[in-house]
Amino acid sequence: MIRIHTLILGGGLTGLSTAYHLQQAGHSDYLLVEQTSQPGGLCRSFYKDGFTFDCSGHLLHLHTAYGKKWVRALLPNNLRRVKRNAWVYTHDTYIPFPFQANLYALPEKQRRECADGLKDRPVYATPSTFKEWCLTSFGKGIYKHFFRPYNTKLWGLPPSRLTCDWCGPFIPRPSGPQLQQMLSKKSTRPWGYNTYFYYPVHGGCGALVEALAKRVLNLRLNTRVTSIDLTTKTARLGTQTVRFDYLVNTLALPQFLQLLKNTPALSRLASRLKTVSVLVYHLAVRGKGKKFSWIYFPHSKDPFFRVGQQSSFSPYNAPKGCRSFYVELPGIYAPSRQLEKQIWNSLLQKGIITRYDEKITAFWQKIPAAYALFDKTHTATVQKALCQLEELDCLCAGRYGRWEYSFMETSILQGRETAQKLL
Ligand SMILES: Cc1cc2nc3c(=O)[nH]c(=O)nc-3n(C[C@H](O)[C@H](O)[C@H](O)COP(=O)(O)OP(=O)(O)OC[C@H]3O[C@@H](n4cnc5c(N)ncnc54)[C@H](O)[C@@H]3O)c2cc1C
Known part of the structure; x- marks a missing residue:
């Protein structure tokens, strides 16, 4: 049995930020557990055949002075400011975004x-x-x-x-x-929260979480939390038991509620929270083409709803003369040769790729919990769950922990706020 003051679940940006801010305040009696072999969660990048891919597009929308300063300090000389070049494809025409x-x-x-x-x-x-x-x-x-x-x-x-x-x-x-x-x-006015965004010059979005993880001391990888009892303040990490004073959850709220033991009223709330998943098709081609950041595809005849050009975010995301894309589809689709063919045909027809482009690599990625579904039961259920959890000394943070619609800067700020609350 390990005894710890704070147990943090999930080594994504929110968990890492919470740990970092606790440490900065001189508090090192915490343990951050991550089930995979790498920290970063959805902010990780993948490096393949000379290309850098993110988990679909991951662009830094930094709107607070603290967020900007914090990210700059983690990525000295490795951050660029990019102007959005986004479009909507509708009725066989491209119109600028927002529609x-x-x-x-x-x-x-x-x-x-x-x-x-x-x-x-x-x-x-x-x-x-x-x-x-x-x-x-x-x-x-x-x-x-x-x-x-x-x-x-x-x-x-x-x-x-x-x-x-x-x-x-x-x-x-x-x-x-x-x-x-x-x-x-x-x-003449720019519209929206993302008219400009920040992005690492080298290493994709993953550069941020890699730099952060190096500063976090008590991170334990390959460690999955399998059950939690908030009445005894214990958690099972496989065969090991941890006793904690406070728990910080950054896992998807419905999944977290399902891990709870001995609090049936809370566990029951899980079934009222619905999840939206996304399937991503990443591809890289040799050849030059249309310049854009991302394009929305509202109509049902295209299987995807958005296509982003990963290589446009930094010239180092792809080797010279090559381009890379992420194609986002609703999670009801499953990877198949037929779907791949449909995507290629559709991208060709819309002039995003040309028949002279040569495919270098392509792969699928499923994001099972991409968005919380904002149906009629969402808000009241989340409020109820978060209040009851807090009464049991469990704080939830991040887009998935709070089951909200928010971005990476929110993860950074909520990590800081959670650390302050704990202190
Ligand atoms: C398609 C898509 C595009 C996005 N684009 C942007 C964007 O352009 N800009 C932006 O700012 N934000 C974007 N976001 C949002 C951004 O990804 C999130 O806000 C941010 O990653 C949340 O970080 P997190 O640490 O809270 O969660 P996560 O990144 O999900 O981290 C949770 C961690 O918990 C771990 N975990 C899960 N279960 C267990 C377990 N049982 N035990 C131990 N560990 C566990 C997971 O492995 C994971 O590492 C996007 C999200 C999606 C889905």
Whole structure:
């Protein structure tokens, strides 16, 4: 039996940040356990045939002074600021992203439908679904041509069955008069939280977690937590038992709740939380082509919902004269030769790759818990679970621990906040 003050579950960015901040405050009586042989979780990178791949796109959206300073200190001379070059493929045309701020670029028929929708937007003072939020923000046309098809594909549910609890900071929401103006003219204003982003020059996103993990002393890899009892404050790490005073969870909340013993009311909440998974097809080709950061594909005839150009984030992500991409598909798809062929045909037809490009490498990656599903039971269930867990001295942090929609900077900040709470 090991005795420890704080046991931290999961060696992704959130767990590492929590450990780092505890250590910085002089607290070393903690143990951070990670089930795999490498730290970093979803922020890891893969190095293959001279290419650097991330777990689909992993770009640093740093909006706080602390986040920027912290990342810069971990990656001295290894961080670049990149301007977004993102698009939406719709009705056989590429229009700049975000869709709602670039209506002028739509084909005439769709542009007119968006204009009509803007004129009579329904008023929902407090929208109860994501559909209502979209209709009140943008009207019927924009909803029909982008928000409905794109979100149905990504979440696997229509917006009428999703809440809008997640979307506020992430979806740019121009005012009515601004949308009207953008029907006929390009906006000079940048829209959205990701108009610029940061990215390591060398090593992909993984460079950040590699640099961080080197500074974390009590990290134990290849160590899986198999059960937790919050009433006795013990956890099983395979055959070993750990007794702790405080527990920090960064694992996906539904999975974590399933590991709990002797707190049946909490365990039962797991079945009310739904998960959205994503299948990623990574590929690398020899050949030059279209320059872009990423493109959204709302329509159902394309199996993927987004394609990103990994080699555009840093020139060192691919050897000279080569390009690399990540193609994101809803998790209902399974890897197959047929699907691979469909992806290649679709990328060729859209001019993303050309028939002269030579395939160098390709591989699949499944992300089982990519997003928390924001259905009607989500928010109340998460609040209930987090409150009850905190009463039992268990703090949850990060996008998956708190079962929220957030990004890497949130992991860094919540790691710091959790360490402060523990201290
Ligand atoms: C497709 C996709 C694209 C994204 N793009 C971006 C982006 O561009 N920018 C951005 O800022 N964010 C992005 N994110 C979000 C980002 O990945 C997360 O915010 C961040 O990685 C969360 O880190 P974490 O440490 O909380 O979780 P994770 O990275 O999931 O880490 C959890 C760790 O727990 C370990 N673990 C699981 N079970 C056990 C167990 N039983 N015992 C021990 N260890 C266990 C796992 O192996 C993992 O290492 C994206 C996410 C996805 C899915």
